Amino acid sequence: MRGAGGWWRRKSSTAKVETYTRWSFHFFALAEFASVGVPFGSGVWQGPVLWLPLIMAAHCALSAVTASRALDWTRGRRPRPVRLMVAFALLTAAVAAVALWTAEHGPGGEEVDTAAGGVFGVALIFAACVTTLGVRGWRQALAVVAGYAAAAGALALLLGAPAPAVLVSVAAVLLGGGFMATTSVFSVWLLDTVYRLDEARETRARLAVAEERLRFGRDLHDVIGRNLAVIALKSELAVQLARRGRPEAVEQMIEVQRIARESQREVRDVVRGYREADLGVELLGAQGVLTAAGIECEVRGEVGGLPAEVQSALGWVVRETTTNVLRHGNAGRCAVQVRATGGKVVLTVENDGADGGGSRAGAGADGGGSGGLGSAGPGLTGPGLTGPGSVGGGPVGGGSGLAGLAERLGKVGGTLEAGIAGAGVFRVVAEVPLVVEDSVASEVLS
Numbered sequence: 001m002r003g004a005g006g007w008w009r010r011k012s013s014t015a016k017v018e019t020y021t022r023w024s025f026h027f028f029a030l031a032e033f034a035s036v037g038v039p040f041g042s043g044v045w046q047g048p049v050l051w052l053p054l055i056m057a058a059h060c061a062l063s064a065v066t067a068s069r070a071l072d073w074t075r076g077r078r079p080r081p082v083r084l085m086v087a088f089a090l091l092t093a094a095v096a097a098v099a100l101w102t103a104e105h106g107p108g109g110e111e112v113d114t115a116a117g118g119v120f121g122v123a124l125i126f127a128a129c130v131t132t133l134g135v136r137g138w139r140q141a142l143a144v145v146a147g148y149a150a151a152a153g154a155l156a157l158l159l160g161a162p163a164p165a166v167l168v169s170v171a172a173v174l175l176g177g178g179f180m181a182t183t184s185v186f187s188v189w190l191l192d193t194v195y196r197l198d199e200a201r202e203t204r205a206r207l208a209v210a211e212e213r214l215r216f217g218r219d220l221h222d223v224i225g226r227n228l229a230v231i232a233l234k235s236e237l238a239v240q241l242a243r244r245g246r247p248e249a250v251e252q253m254i255e256v257q258r259i260a261r262e263s264q265r266e267v268r269d270v271v272r273g274y275r276e277a278d279l280g281v282e283l284l285g286a287q288g289v290l291t292a293a294g295i296e297c298e299v300r301g302e303v304g305g306l307p308a309e310v311q312s313a314l315g316w317v318v319r320e321t322t323t324n325v326l327r328h329g330n331a332g333r334c335a336v337q338v339r340a341t342g343g344k345v346v347l348t349v350e351n352d353g354a355d356g357g358g359s360r361a362g363a364g365a366d367g368g369g370s371g372g373l374g375s376a377g378p379g380l381t382g383p384g385l386t387g388p389g390s391v392g393g394g395p396v397g398g399g400s401g402l403a404g405l406a407e408r409l410g411k412v413g414g415t416l417e418a419g420i421a422g423a424g425v426f427r428v429v430a431e432v433p434l435v436v437e438d439s440v441a442s443e444v445l446s
Contacts, residue, residue, distance in 0.1 A: 009330055009353070009424070013294065017194045018075075021187050025067035025130070028180075032126040033060040036119045052102055056119055059095050062088050063130050070133035074188050075195070085134045092127040093151060096120050100159050120155075121172050124148050128177030132184040141181050149174040205326075219270045227263040231256050279303045279311035279318065283336060286322040295331050295351075301338030306345060310432050313412050314338070314347045317430045320405050321349045340434065347430040354426035402428070 011019065036056050066088045069081040099119035102112065128148040132141045153170040161169070234256045241249035280303045290297035303311060318336065325331050331353030338347050406416040414432035421427035 014198045029060040029064040095123045124173045125176035129180030132181040145177040223266045279315040282315040282318040296333045298335045344433045349428045
């Protein structure tokens with residue numbers, strides 16, 4: 001059971017919706033056979049009419065295969081299964097014709113006639129449901145239902161069924177097939193919508209990264225663009241003065257040296273501002289992003305009055321853990337708590353996206369594990385990093401995600417601890433002292 005549950009939890013939300021949709025249509029095939037196989041216990045399917053439920057079983061199997069291929073087509077993974085759909089329609093017509101002939105002219109009594117009539121209606125209704133998966137739009141879906149209803153009426157007339165029976169057959173297939181076709185169309189629409197939302201979320205994340213890169217590029221251009229132009233101009237002037245033996249060339253080069261150092265300082269200021277992370281802003285951003293992704297996020301605690309270096313260090317923890325919950329976990333709930341106690345600030349991030357297969361561990365290497373916040377490899381120890389092992393049975397990481405955070409926290413005397421904290425719960429705990437030395441604070445901010 002743990003393996004089966006882990007298989008489900010490791011799937012993304014979109015993959016879960018697709019799996020649910022796919023197996024729903026497979027269940028329809030089982031329900032189709034079960035609806036005509038109920039009379040087995042009463043002894044109806046015996047003797048010369050035993051082959052009718054047997055060909056119905058073949059129809060159900062082909063129904064499941066057609067539904068699976070049609071769903072693959074809706075996702076763009078394979079061409080439209082036209083030949084398979086035609087073969088399925090022909091088999092449906094054959095099953096319906098044999099069932100109706102058995103009900104009208106075949107051996108057996110009233111029970112056999114009733115059961116065969118049920119096979120006739122059920123085969124056509126479920127066939128309309130499955131065939132609708134292979135078309136696009138409501139008009140084509142209605143055309144499929146109308147086609148199966150017309151086929152039901154035509155078969156009934158050809159086999160000599162009375163007019164009231166013909167009308168009943170057409171109405172039953174039209175109503176039942178229409179309802180099942182609506183289910184198919186809505187299921188495909190829902191699956192497409194889920195995938196589009198997932199793609200939109202990924203696009204939004206990429207655009208946010210691109211926008212930040214553009215902002216950083218603009219800042220660098222604004223800072224050093226003018227200075228480089230001045231350096232080029234003064235260097236050219238110094239060359240001309242030096243060729244003429246003028247002493248002013250030295251003064252121009254001194255000015256070039258001063259501008260170059262000023263540019264270096266300004267670039268450092270830009271990079272420092274780029275690297276700094278405000279804890280309050282990061283908490284609000286994490287709550288908004290997780291909520292938009294369908295993950296319930298609860299943030300508790302106050303960050304006002306905390307030193308800038310503490311907020312910067314913990315802000316990076318919030319940013320990294322949020323990213324890992326979105327990218328690698330399958331959480332439905334995430335809780336973030338900030339509290340000051342005993343001269344230190346403790347940040348706790350928990351989510352329920354762990355697969356439950358691991359033991360308590362240290363910080364993850366690259367956020368690539370299945371626990372939602374990363375995985376840790378053996379030997380990933382160092383400043384601020386505690387607890388060897390692996391999280392969630394994930395692969396040994398070699399990146400710089402949570403391990404990089406532990407390194408950053410270690411520079412301000414903090415620690416980072418990450419691992420399984422219960423059934424399906426992954427927890428990251430970061431501790432930073434409230435008092436940080438000036439030299440250390442300058443290092444971590446730069």
